[in-house]
Amino acid sequence: MAESRRRLSPDDRRNELLALGAEVFGQRPYDEVRIDEIAERAGVSRALMYHYFPDKRAFFAAVVRAEGERLFEATNTPPQPGQTLFGQVRAGVLAYLQYDEHHPHGAWAAYMGMGRADPVLRGIEDIDNDRQANRIIDRIIGAVGGIDHKVERDLRATVYGWLAFTFEMCRQRLIDSSLDADFIADLCAHGLMDAVGRVQGIPSALAEAVTPEAR
Numbered sequence: 687m688a689e690s691r692r693r694l695s696p697d698d699r700r701n702e703l704l705a706l707g708a709e710v711f712g713q714r715p716y717d718e719v720r721i722d723e724i725a726e727r728a729g730v731s732r733a734l735m736y737h738y739f740p741d742k743r744a745f746f747a748a749v750v751r752a753e754g755e756r757l758f759e760a761t762n763t764p765p766q767p768g769q770t771l772f773g774q775v776r777a778g779v780l781a782y783l784q785y786d787e788h789h790p791h792g793a794w795a796a797y798m799g800m801g802r803a804d805p806v807l808r809g810i811e812d813i814d815n816d817r818q819a820n821r822i823i824d825r826i827i828g829a830v831g832g833i834d835h836k837v838e839r840d841l842r843a844t845v846y847g848w849l850a851f852t853f854e855m856c857r858q859r860l861i862d863s864s865l866d867a868d869f870i871a872d873l874c875a876h877g878l879m880d881a882v883g884r885v886q887g888i889p890s891a892l893a894e895a896v897t898p899e900a901r
Contacts, residue, residue, distance in 0.1 A: 712791030
């Protein structure tokens with residue numbers, strides 16, 4: 687039980703428990719995972735486990751939230767000089783896929799969480815979608831200047847729909863790793879450009895930026 691004698695700061699211990707939770711929840715159904723098992727594998731007491739997380743639901747929600755934070759940071763790909771809007775979106779999707787490759791268990795834990803009807807988990811998903819959508823729309827507006835309020839509303843709805851499509855394509859690659867990452871990145875990036883191009887009233891600069899010739 688040398689593991690139990692390791693001294694960690696509260697933050698480091700909590701992060702260790704979340705990482706372990708991502709691994710376990712990513713491999714097995716939620717109902718099969720016991721808090722006692724997590725505590726035993728981490729080498730901590732059950733009481734300490736409950737000190738950090740009051741119950742399994744709260745622990746799972748914290749795991750999903752932490753995965754969302756890591757994924758958001760991993761997909762923050764700053765624009766490169768001369769990079770097209772298409773190239774920026776493609777780079778973000780590739781970063782998403784690479785994160786999934788490096789953290790497959792954590793990714794599955796997050797995916798499982800998003801598929802549940804629990805209002806806490808749904809709230810986490812809404813926050814993650816809002817942040818991703820805001821980042822994409824900010825990039826678009828930053829590239830072409832201001833956008834009319836109604837156009838921005840329609841554009842935002844389009845981006846949310848695209849996020850759901852991209853989320854599912856990345857999930858499919860977790861299910862079947864033989865799916866080519868470049869194919870998915872191209873498909874998703876072209877999909878957003880085509881969808882944005884159909885939004886009525888977008889500025890001419892944006893309409894030009896999403897044409898096939900601009901990609």
